[in-house]
Amino acid sequence: MGRSRYHRSATLAQYRDWGQIATVSCNLCRGKRHYLPADLIEILGDCEGDRVERRMRCETCDRNDYLHVRYWSPIAADDYPITIRRLERIETIRRPVWRDERRT
Numbered sequence: 001m002g003r004s005r006y007h008r009s010a011t012l013a014q015y016r017d018w019g020q021i022a023t024v025s026c027n028l029c030r031g032k033r034h035y036l037p038a039d040l041i042e043i044l045g046d047c048e049g050d051r052v053e054r055r056m057r058c059e060t061c062d063r064n065d066y067l068h069v070r071y072w073s074p075i076a077a078d079d080y081p082i083t084i085r086r087l088e089r090i091e092t093i094r095r096p097v098w099r100d101e102r103r104t
């Protein structure tokens, strides 16, 4: 199963270069957020645009199986003021990893 390998969506870097905006909507809570592809590359790497909905989580539901992403060009941006959710920083969580050491 899967999509035909001849049908590939554009990559995040392409959407970035085209000046497009990624709008991720959640069909469960009806939330909608707008991102810059450049920010998504920071956290996901440059992947196919279609993959974003599988690799992100809804910040409200904490689920990803209802996410849908689409890319569009803000041609008349002044007519449609939107809030872009920018990447502020990436926090690295420190987590201890333990091992047992047997003393003989």
Ligand SMILES: [Zn+2]
Binding pocket: 026, 027, 028, 029, 030, 031, 058, 059, 060, 061, 062
């Ligand atoms: Zn949601």
